[in-house]
Amino acid sequence: MPETYEIGLGNYDTETRKSAESDFVSFWGKQAESLHWFSKWNNVLDWDPPFAKWFVGGKINASYNALDVHQEKRASKPAILWEGENGESRTLTYRDLWVQVQKLANALKSLGVEKEDRVTIYLPMVPELPIAMLACSRIGATHTVVFSGFSASSIRDRIDDSKSKIVITADGGYRRGNIVKLKDVVDEAIKDFDFVKNVIVLERTKNQITINQKDKLWKDLMNNASENCEAEPLDSLHPLYILYTSGTTGKPKGVLHGTGGYLTHLHSTFKWAFDIKDSDVFFCTADIGWVTGHSYVVYAPLLHGATEVMYEGAPDFPDASRMWDVIQKYKVSIFYTTPTALRMFMKFGDDIPNSFDLSSIRLLGTVGEPINPEVWKWYYRVIGKEKCPIIDTWWQTETGGMMISPLPGLETIPLKPGSGTNPVPGVFISVVDEKGDDVPANTKGYLVIKKPWPGMLLTLWGDDEKYKNVYWSKYKNCYYPGDYAIKDEDGYFWLLGRADDVLKVAGHRIGTAELESCIVSHEDVAESAVCGIPDEVKGEVIISFVVLKENCSKPSTELKKELIAKIRNDIGAIATPKEIYFVSKLPKTRSGKIMRRLLKAIASNDKIGDVSTLEDGAAVTEVQNAFEELQKSMKK
Incomplete structure (x- = not known):
């Protein structure tokens, strides 16, 4: 029997799960009411397997929900506490973000960007990255963020597939003390793409770059832009972003996420999992180039008016103490990172984290892959000082948000090191055999999701058939994420890795x-x-x-x-x-x-x-x- 840890934040809400299980469609409709809608939906869910339409007829805007809704009560509250790898720091309030986003939205309009145009964003981890995403969502442009570590050929594939009208990049970014020359990579990637009309260039490192005919400097565009740009009322199904998953073979798949359902899923899971309070300082170490950065660095924290730390560089640069130094400096209360990073920190022993004041932390989380029980215990003992719940979350680019996780903001349950515990309310997950039949407790099998959920991808960009074949062909009307798992006698899920691994x-x-x-x-x-x-x-x-x-x-x-x-x-x-x-x-x-x-x-x-x-x-x-x-x- 695995060890269990009876620790939580004292929340007990059995009604939420009961209502989700009895009528998951009405349940998600109630959750969506926490967001601001310009006009309410006619139908919560239109389910035509494998395509789901959530909040049909509703009008909403992601940028408005992330910024405008906070201007009355939180305008002066810090939204982003930014730490550069080279020691620079900046604080942006919700008013600062709101103004910057509106100015960039107007700048994009001045370059001819219209609703449903695509904009590729290839920036380092600086505040201008979320500003660019929110500016796109404000006017209805679909953003596609490309991780700033990708090569010219990888970027070229993504820009070509999305047919982006605009590319937003920087002269460079810092990584382990070196400058990554982002603008040079973009120049190589788009040299014969006539459909790319302009490249917006942010000055970050001041390294020498070539200014081409299509290039526009970020600072010039912002200096000439108005501070007022009304958020566009968009259909709930409006394509918010494309995020490409890098496959091991063939071209990457463009995962397409909508707006209303995605925001509903994020708003709910962020509240349930992190028990977020107005006084919290949230720190997720994910790069925004991946889905964790989209969902739980940009959109979910801002939907809740949270203060968060955003860090630019490598987690162990200039040495293995960097993360603990950041936590101590900003008095981080919620820390969300990867098991791989934790294993690296473990390698250097306990003395380094023990030499920092980590007493501000009240909740810990992991994301990206299953956490080894021994790593969980180290995290609990050394970083959490045996007083912090650990939320071990399972989800994917395609699911949009958390699907399996302990939920300290909703309920207190025993934690088992290495288990993600239960599905979030309103999500129905099973472990099945090759035929699709549920397997007995403690039997290995394939993870499946049996009903639609709000954060799910709309489709793969430009390829409905591939969407059907990749995710929905193995089991009838069930989403197959490609993971191997066990469900134990208490209903807790244990992820065992990718099925193809x-x-x-x-x-x-x-x-x-x-x-x-x-x-x-x-x-x-x-x-x-x-x-x-x-x-x-x-x-x-x-x-x-x-x-x-x-x-x-x-x-x-x-x-x-x-x-x-x-x-x-x-x-x-x-x-x-x-x-x-x-x-x-x-x-x-x-x-x-x-x-x-x-x-x-x-x-x-x-x-x-x-x-x-x-x-x-x-x-x-x-x-x-x-x-x-x-x-x-x-x-x-």
Whole structure:
């Protein structure tokens, strides 16, 4: 039986779940009333599987709900406390944001941007990024944010697919003390795109750039723009943004999100999960180039009039104390980060975070991948000082917002390290077998969502057929997110990794997350990543790459024996890796996720593909060298 932690914020609201379960459509209609609508909807849900239309006929605007609604009571309240990697800082109030957004919205209009035109935003983590998103949403333009680590070819694909009229970028951005030359990348990406009418350039680093005929300087446009721009009443189904998911093969998929349903989902889940109060300082470490940044850095906090910290650079630059320094400096009360980042912080030991005053924190959260139980316990003990609930959230780019999470703002339930607990109210999730039948408790299976939810994607941009095939073809009228999971006897969900990452060894299915958590639970291990390689007898054999904590001094042969014994004891002999390799680092994206597809590609001798989001290329070289050693040893 997993350990449970009886800790919460004293909230007990059984009525919310009861009403959601009895009539989920009316339930979401009631939640939507918390937002400002220019005119109310005629129908809460029009469900024509697999297409859902939420709040049909309603008129709403995301920018208005994020800014205008706060001007009477919160105009002088800080909205964004921005910290640059180079030590710069800025504070923008809700009035500051409101004025800047209106000016940029007018600037976009002056360049011919109209309702439903697309605007690509390729900016570093500076306040001008949310300002650009909110300016687009104010006038009904559809924004498509591209992560500032992507290469010219990746940006080119996205701009071409969306046919963006405008690109907003900067001369550069800071990353680990270096300047990333964003404007140069954009110049290369759009050099023969006639449909791109203008490029708006923000001055951030003052590095030398080429000013082309299409280029307009941000400061010039803003100096000439009016401060007044009324928010456009938009249909609830109006396309708010396209966010491209980078697939391992083929071109990225353009996930299209609407407005009314998406905002309703975010407003509700942010309140339930974070128990947000007017006095809170919220800090989500996600880059806005990913969906967590869209949903829980830009839209959800601003919908609630929250104060949040926005940080520009790498989480461990100039050293491993940076995040704790930021939390201490701004008295952060809610901290939301990735398990990968936590494993990195664990590697450096407890002394660093213990040397900072983290007493302002009252709630912790994780996002991006399943959290290993041992990492959860470290987070709870060292960062939360055994007094803070941890919300372990599961959701995707496609779902728009949280789908599984503890909800301290709604209810207090026992927490189990490594489990996301229950679906949010109004969301119906099951674990099923290949035929789509619910499996018994504690049985591995496939995660499915059985009913529509407000934050769900409208479709894939320009490709309804692909939307049907990718998400709705495996199980009739059920959304299949591609995840492997277990539901325990208490109804708690445990995510075991992507279904296509499930290892099949001698007919047995082993989730990568389950095996990695077992390895990380060893006292000397900081991080682990596993993958499978083809084997004539077993179908697949497992190899594991392991990063040790800095203070570990045990010989590798002894550690390998201990890890193998632990795996055999905790999971079973079938999960024993063919080989364990100790490396100093794993290949990760700049947002902190382990790039497991690189491990699989290296292990399969396939092409590595686009690595423009990779944080440190030396990690790939180290893993490649380790795998080459493995191949040599297997031939002997």
